[in-house]
Amino acid sequence: MEASKSGATPEASHARSIVFVGPDRSPYFVTESTRLPITLAKGQVLVLIEAATICGSDLHTLSGRRTIPHPCVLGHEGCGVVVASEREEVNVGERVTWGMCTSCNNCLPCSLGLQNKCSSLHKVGHTVVSTAPLFGTYSTHILCLPGTPVVPLPPALTPRLAAPINCALATMVNALSKLPPTPSPGQPGASVALVQGAGMLGMYAVALLKEAGYKKVFCVDVKWSRLGSVTKFGATPVHADQEEELIESNSVDAVFEVSGNKQVLPQGMRALRNGGTYVLVGLVHPDSHMDITAQAIILKCLTVVGVHNYTAQHLKEAVSFLNRHHESYPFDTLLGPSYPLSDFRNAVEVARSGQFFRVVINPQQ
Ligand SMILES: [Zn+2]
Ligand SMILES: [Zn+2]
Structure with missing residues (x-):
């Protein structure tokens, strides 16, 4: 990671990820190992994922009810710690969340404030590995692209509490704004x-x-x-x-x-x-x-x-909202047990059972 801002080197040389290979394949997901980049490009941020949560839309993808481009690293809800950064305002060691929608900030939708509908949009957990090899949350690492919003998390928010912010909570902040x-x-x-x-x-x-x-x-x-x-x-x-x-x-x-x-x-x-x-x-x-x-x-x-997804501003407001109110509501009771990536199949079964609002994946377990 010699060219990264901090000069920090991630401990691991490879990431492990759950890759969705298509609903008509058996098995429809595989665990893949990907070499971590030696140097990051300008604007990229490499994050070690501490917690990811299984959103209902991923369950629909896995059951074939919803089609997404594949093969792709699955999962979009999550948070983690920055291990390398080529972005001025993002520091190694910070705990962060990231926006689901990566946008150019130049096109017509972006200039109208609809970065979630950017004409060159890339979405976390919905992008083929040939375009972005580490761009989902059921993975030990995520490589945020230039244009992926990266937002610091306050220390009071634990990884499991913070994981659903970047789909469920940020989307509802957008809904409230209407x-x-x-x-x-x-x-x-x-x-x-x-x-x-x-x-x-x-x-x-x-x-x-x-x-x-x-x-x-x-x-x-x-x-x-x-x-x-x-x-x-x-x-x-x-x-x-x-x-x-x-x-x-x-x-x-x-x-x-x-x-x-x-x-x-x-x-x-x-x-x-x-x-x-x-x-x-x-x-x-x-x-x-x-x-x-x-x-x-x-x-x-x-x-x-x-309302579909959200922008960087909604994500920042969602982080701030949860920081202010995480003790006023029993958010933690909505989260189920935590599973390692190696037990992903079991985690999906538990998520499908509906016993919990969210099942947690801990890729470092
Ligand atoms: Zn979602
Ligand atoms: Zn755009």
Whole structure:
């Protein structure tokens, strides 16, 4: 690592990674060893991964429900310690997280503030190894590219607590940014929200909405087992069977869809008040035809907005949010046991069982 800013040399000469080789192959992932770069190019940052979490989208990739370019190193949620840096503001030894979206910051989408839709976008965990050989989190190391946001983590955040920031939490910070500002105390305005889906995104949504000033936050799910966490996060749990009974029509200022189930949409539309906002996040798959009329949107003067991933600014806000509030909400209870890379298959099975909101991979174990 002789050309790196610090002159630091990573202890290992090779990285080990889980590489997805395609849903029609058996096995559909393999463990591969990749030589670590001797020198980094300008803007690159090499990070030793301390914790990664298995996001639901990776489970969809592994089951063939979702197609991504392959072969690629899987995994996008995670954090770790910088072992070499060719970036002025990033120091060796710092614990960091990184943005899922690597952007050029020059093209039209980037100049419009949509770096997550950059015309030369590379996404962590979604990029073929011939383009970026170490660019996923189910790996001992990640090589962040020039244009990958790298954000320092405060010491109070443990690696497992910080791992889901760079997909789940940062996405929900972006979702929150789509809502009108909450009023100052004593002023009329938004105060009731509905979160559809009590998964990891849903729990982050509840915490973000409460801290943004929403007095009442409902959280709906079809699974009774998940609704227990809703109470612990200070929201009102609602089973989908009781939704009409417990949530008044035209009473909710903002709805977040994070369930991935299109059947929730009519209930969200019913609950929204005139002028309300519907933020769609979870329905990012083809089976998402909406059973609602344009008339319903028009008559209620609704704003319906889609959110996909996030920008560097959302990631910074997500880190800051978790640093301020990690003791106010039981985020750690959402995380399951930790598995080494060698036990990845087992970790995926446990993640699929749904017992935990996130299963943790510790690649250094
Ligand atoms: Zn994800
Ligand atoms: Zn761009």
